Amino acid sequence: MTCMRIAVLSSREVPRGRPIGVRRLGMDLVFWRDDSGRIHALLDDCPHRRARLSLGKVVGGKIQCPYHGFEFDGSGKVIKIPALGRSAKLPEYLKAFSMPVYDAYDIVWVWYGGGEPRGAPRFFEDLEGLEAYSEYSEVWGVSLPRAVENQLDVFHLPFVHYNTIGRGGRTLVHGPLVKPVDDYSFVVYPFNQVDRGQRPLRSSEIDVGKLRNYLWFIYPNLWENYISKNMRVVAFFAPVGSVSTKIYLRLYMKVTGVKPLDALIAKLLMPFNVYVLHQDRRVVTSQAGDIMRDKLIHADAPIAMYRRMYLSDKELNKLLEKKSWGKGS
Ligand code: FES
Ligand SMILES: [Fe+2]
Known part of the structure; x- marks a missing residue:
């Protein structure tokens, strides 16, 4: 890379x-x-x-x-x-x-990494028209992959967020359908249901047309949750060091079309998103550091997709292994 x-x-x-x-x-x-x-x-x-x-x-x-x-x-x-x-x-x-x-x-x-940077950074093209947002950030004592993978996890919701975004006990995971956009980006279509004994659908059996919500990830650290035409959650994960990551959360909204007013609405809704984020924090900061000893299941497909990108990115791995660079070296 x-x-x-x-x-x-x-x-x-x-x-x-x-x-x-x-x-x-x-x-x-x-x-x-x-x-x-x-x-x-x-x-x-x-x-x-x-x-x-x-x-x-x-x-x-x-x-x-x-x-x-x-x-x-x-x-x-x-x-x-x-x-x-x-x-x-x-x-x-x-x-x-x-x-x-x-x-x-x-x-x-x-x-x-090597070489000269070329072109503009990639961002989420589907955000066009949504200009107003509110932002919140905080540092977690976890590695970059631990922070990213939590946001790509489509089946922790009924457990971690049982009383918020995971209400309803939809524990059964169909797919998950993961569509690569290109070498550095993919989209995930979460589709979970209450387990009534039905067989989880294979990703090829899922009709994307019926699913409205999706997650979009751009390597190495940008994430979007498409909630509706007028509302998105965007996150980026800034690696501080090997086990420290600053999480930036943005809520983009277009309700009235008046930017300051929409930004205010987004600000008023942010505490709920922070509450949800802290439900994640409790569990994610408890995870052991070594991702290589995780034992994944089929439903972890989005995580496996991200991990292939991360593990082949030798430059980033090297930077994040270093305890210190600059001071004391
Ligand atoms: S000018 Fe920076 S250390 Fe002397
Ligand atoms: Fe979560």
């Missing part, structure tokens, strides 16, 4: 006028906005004597190290070394490690 983009932040988290330090992919990173509002990222590790750049300031759109005032641009190039004076030729070896950044759909992407 070469050069994958990964959603790591909500753009709303990057303020104007000051940097923020964020740990992602096992690395300490600093993000800031230049004067035009564009977001940049460097390793949060000054190449001079390794202070944290995120403790510094944004000066003229550049990041200024808090220790000796060296200034760096978004490409990591040193622009100013106050101690050498204005007339100095700046040494090229003093380069900070830069991360190319994409900011689209209010999400900040960085990339990993």
Whole structure:
């Protein structure tokens, strides 16, 4: 796999006028906005004597190290070394490690793996027209696959969410029907029923036309739950480190067509989604870490599909194995 983009932040988290330090992919990173509002990222590790750049300031759109005032641009190039004076030729070896950044759909992407990033990051095309959303995020002490796989699990609902989205005791799983969109994306059509002794349908026997709800996953960490034409839940899972993942939950709505009003409605409905998320959290944070020792069943097909992608992504596996990158290394 070469050069994958990964959603790591909500753009709303990057303020104007000051940097923020964020740990992602096992690395300490600093993000800031230049004067035009564009977001940049460097390793949060000054190449001079390794202070944290995120403790510094944004000066003229550049990041200024808090220790000796060296200034760096978004490409990591040193622009100013106050101690050498204005007339100095700046040494090229003093380069900070830069991360190319994409900011689209209010999400900040960085990339990993070899090669140069090309094209815009993929997102859910079916979200077109739904602009208003509310957002909630929190960090779970679990690996990226544990967080992702929970959202692809179509048969935990009657147990984990027995009194909310899993009401009705539909424990029997048909299929599950998993349709690949391409090498990095697939759609799952959940179809569960109360067990009356009927045989679970094979995925080829399921009539998709009758099913309205679906899950859409875009590797490595974007997930959508199509609830209705006017309502979607979108999540992305930002890996902090090997066993730490920040979960971003968005509720997109179009009820009135007036964006601020729809955003307010989405905000009022968010506590229910957070309640559901915490039902998951209780169980998922109890799972043992080693996914390779899970013993899957047929109904775990969406999880197996994701796992094949994740396990063949050597670059991401390597990044998430590392205990620390930047500080202390
Ligand atoms: S440590 Fe950053 S300028 Fe010296
Ligand atoms: Fe759940």
